[in-house]
Amino acid sequence: MSGKLQVGQVYRYAGGKDPKPPLLDGFPNFHHVTHTPGQKRALLEAGINGMAKVMTSDGPRRPAIFIRSSPWKAGTEQTPWHDVFDLDNGHVRYFGDHKAGLNIPPGTTTGNAALLDAFTDHQGHTPEERAAAIPLLLFRAVSQNGKPKGHVEFCGVGIVERAERLMQWGGGEHTPFVNYAYDVALIDLTSENDTVDWEWIEARRESTVSHDQALNLAPRAWREWVKHGSTALPRLRRRIARAQVTKVRDQRPAPGSREETDLEMVYKYFDGRKHDFEALAATVAARLLRGAGNRYVDGWLTRRSGDGGADFVGRLDLGGGNGLAGTSLVVLGQAKCIKPSTLITAEQIARVVARLRRGWVGVYVTTGAYSEPAQAEIVEDQYPISLVNGMKLVEELRSMARDDHGGSLTACIEHILDGRSTVITNRRPEEILLQ
Numbered sequence: 001m002s003g004k005l006q007v008g009q010v011y012r013y014a015g016g017k018d019p020k021p022p023l024l025d026g027f028p029n030f031h032h033v034t035h036t037p038g039q040k041r042a043l044l045e046a047g048i049n050g051m052a053k054v055m056t057s058d059g060p061r062r063p064a065i066f067i068r069s070s071p072w073k074a075g076t077e078q079t080p081w082h083d084v085f086d087l088d089n090g091h092v093r094y095f096g097d098h099k100a101g102l103n104i105p106p107g108t109t110t111g112n113a114a115l116l117d118a119f120t121d122h123q124g125h126t127p128e129e130r131a132a133a134i135p136l137l138l139f140r141a142v143s144q145n146g147k148p149k150g151h152v153e154f155c156g157v158g159i160v161e162r163a164e165r166l167m168q169w170g171g172g173e174h175t176p177f178v179n180y181a182y183d184v185a186l187i188d189l190t191s192e193n194d195t196v197d198w199e200w201i202e203a204r205r206e207s208t209v210s211h212d213q214a215l216n217l218a219p220r221a222w223r224e225w226v227k228h229g230s231t232a233l234p235r236l237r238r239r240i241a242r243a244q245v246t247k248v249r250d251q252r253p254a255p256g257s258r259e260e261t262d263l264e265m266v267y268k269y270f271d272g273r274k275h276d277f278e279a280l281a282a283t284v285a286a287r288l289l290r291g292a293g294n295r296y297v298d299g300w301l302t303r304r305s306g307d308g309g310a311d312f313v314g315r316l317d318l319g320g321g322n323g324l325a326g327t328s329l330v331v332l333g334q335a336k337c338i339k340p341s342t343l344i345t346a347e348q349i350a351r352v353v354a355r356l357r358r359g360w361v362g363v364y365v366t367t368g369a370y371s372e373p374a375q376a377e378i379v380e381d382q383y384p385i386s387l388v389n390g391m392k393l394v395e396e397l398r399s400m401a402r403d404d405h406g407g408s409l410t411a412c413i414e415h416i417l418d419g420r421s422t423v424i425t426n427r428r429p430e431e432i433l434l435q
Contacts, residue, residue, distance in 0.1 A: 003033035005154045007087075007194040010142055013152050017041055027144075030152065036202050044068040044139060044152060048097055048111025051205065058211045061132045063204035065114055067094060067184075068152060069140040085140055087155055087186065090238035092138060095168075096180035106165070106178045115182055119160040123230075130226045131211040135204075135218075136160070136184060137196070156238060157196055158184035159225060186238040187221040244379045251369035251389040252340065262394040262409055263340050267367045269413065270337045275301055279420045280413065281335035281365035282312040284388065284396045289316055289331070289363075296331070299432045301424045310355055311335045315432045330360040330429050338368040340390050346374035353383045360429070361385065365393060 011033065012024035019035035022028065034042040042064075043049050049066040069083040084093040097111030107116055117134070124130040136158035144151045162183040167176050189195065200217040203209045215223060221236040253259035270277035278301050289296045299313035314331040334352045336344065344366055352362050362385035364370075369389050378385060388396075394409075401412035 003035075003198045004195040005033060005137070005198065007154055007156050007189060007196075010144070010151050010153050011139075013044055013150055015150075027151065034198055034201075036198075036205065039202075039205055042066060042201075046097070046111060048114055050110075050114035050117075050134075054205060054207045056207050056210060059132065061204060061211065061214075062114075062117070062134045064135050064137050064201050065118055067092075067136055067138045067158070069094065069138075070148075071140060083140075085138075085155055087238065088240040088244075090156075090186040090188070092155070092158060092184040092186060094138075094182045094184060096182065098177060098179040100168075100175050100177045102177070106180060112180050115160065115180070116163060119163045119182070122160045125229070127227050127229075130229065131215060133159075133226065135201075135222065137201075138184070138186070154196075156186040156189060157219060157222065158186050159233065161185050161230070161233070185233050185236075187219065187225065187236050188238045189219055189221065191220040245372050245375040246370075246389075248343065248369050248372065251391055253391050253394075259391060259394055259398075260340075262398060263367060263390045265409065266394055266397065266413070267337060267340055267390075270367075274337070275424060276417055277337040278311045278333075278335040280397075280416055281388075281393075282314065282333060283416050283420075284393055285312070285331070285333055285363040285365055285386075286314060287396055287400070288386070288388065289314075294318060297432070297435060299331075299429075299435070300427060303424060303426045310352065310429065313427075313429045313432050315435065316361065327359075328433055330357075330432055331363060332356060332360055332429055333363045333365065336364075336366040336368065338366060340367055340369075342368040343371045344368055344374060345371055346377045349374050349378065349383075349385065349387075353378075353385060356384060357430075364388065366390060367393060 010027055011030035012027040013030045014024055017031050019029070019031040022032050031041060042051070044066055047068055049068070051063040051065070053060045053062045069085065083095060086092070096106065096115060097109045098106035102109065106112055118136065121130065121133040124133060138155040138158050139152040140155055141148060142151050142153050160182050164181045165178055166181055168179050196219065197217065200214065203214040203217050215226060225232055225236055253263055270280065282298065282301065286296045286298060295317040297315040297317065299315060301312050302310055310332045312333040312335065314333065316329040316331050317326060318329065319326040332352065332355055344364065349364060352364060356362055364385060365388040367390040370387050375387070397409060397412055401407055401409045405411040405415060
C-alpha cells in the first residue's frame with residue numbers, strides 16, 4: 001500500500017535506508033513512506049535528486065525531482081548561498097549545485113541540468129506539453145536533539161517559475177562563480193489535506209502508465225495547472241492566511257517598554273483631536289508608502305461629517321507616475337485614535353473597504369490593534385488595504401524623531417502639526433488623480 005507525504009511532517013532519513021519499519025526513533029520512516037517494491041529507493045543524498053527517466057508510449061518522463069535544502073550548510077565555503085523557504089506564501093528560492101572551482105558550464109552539473117530540464121517542461125504552452133512535467137518534491141533538513149543530519153521536513157510540491165543565472169562567491173579563496181537560482185511555486189494541497197499520495201509518483205515511474213493515467217492520480221492543483229498553465233498559478237499557489245495574521249499580543253508594545261510609554265503619550269496627546277490625529281496618520285502613511293520605493297503625493301483631510309469611511313486622501317504613483325509605464329492609485333485613509341487596549345473590528349475595516357473602487361487602495365492607521373478575525377478576512381478576501389497598528393505608528397514616529405528632531409517624540413509631533421499643508425475639504429477622492 002502506498003504511503004502519503006504530509007506537508008510539515010518531519011521524517012527520519014536514516015543512513016541504513018531500511019524501508020521496513022514504519023517509524024524510526026519516533027518519526028515516520030522516509031524510506032518506508034516512499035518505498036515501491038521492485039523500484040530503486042527515493043533518495044535525498046544530494047541537494048537535487050532526479051529520479052531516472054522512464055520511456056512511455058507518450059514519450060520520456062522523469063517521475064520526480066527530490067529537492068533537499070540543508071540550512072545548516074548555508075554560508076559555508078561549499079554552500080555559500082541561503083535557500084529561502086516561505087511555505088506560508090507558497091514560494092521557495094533554491095540555488096543550484098554549481099560550485100566554485102568547477103571547470104564545466106553551470107547548467108551541465110547534474111542538479112542544474114535536471115532542474116533546467118524541469119523548468120523547460122514547466123514552461124510548456126499547452127496541456128499536452130505540460131502533461132509529463134516533472135513535479136518537484138521539496139524537503140529541508142531539520143535538527144533533532146542538536147543533530148543537523150538525519151531528519152527532513154516535507155515542504156510540498158513545486159513548479160519552477162523562473163531560472164536565473166547569477167554570480168556567487170565561494171570556496172576557500174572566496175572566488176566568483178556562476179550558478180543558477182530557481183524560484184519555485186508551491187502548489188495548494190488543501191484538497192488532499194496537505195498530503196501527497198505516493199501512488200502518484202509510483203504511477204509516473206511505470207513505463208506502461210500513460211501521461212494522462214498518471215495525471216489522474218496527481219493533486220487537484222497540479223491537474224489544474226497542467227490544464228491552464230502558468231496563468232493559473234496565482235490561484236493555485238499555496239497560501240496560509242494565518243501567516244499574514246499578527247496576534248493581538250504581538251501588535252502591542254511590551255509592558256513597561258519605551259514603546260508602551262510612547263504609544264500612551266501619542267494617544268493622550270491626540271485624544272479628542274480628530275483632525276490633528278488624521279494629519280499625523282496621513283504623514284505616517286505617506287512615509288510608509290514612500291519607504292517602499294514609490295512616489296506618494298499628499299492630498300487632503302476630509303471634513304468631520306460625511307466622510308463616509310475616509311479621513312484622508314492621497315495618491316500613489318507607480319512606475320514613475322507619468323507616461324505609458326506609470327499608473328496612479330487613489331489612497332483612501334482612515335485614522336482612529338483609540339485606547340491602545342482597543343481592537344479594530346472587521347466591520348470597521350469593511351466600511352473603508354466598501355468605499356474602495358478599482359484602482360484605489362486603503363490605509364488604516366490607529367493607536368489600537370487589529371482583531372485577528374479582521375486580519376484574516378482581509379487576507380482571505382484579498383482586500384487592497386494596509387493596516388498600521390499603534391506599535392508600528394510609534395515605531396515610525398520614533399524613527400522620524402531620531403532622524404530629524406534629536407530623538408524628541410514631542411518635537412517630531414509638533415513639527416508635523418505646525419508644518420502641515422494638508423487642507424480640510426470634502427472633495428471627491430478621485431480628484432487627486434488630476435493633481
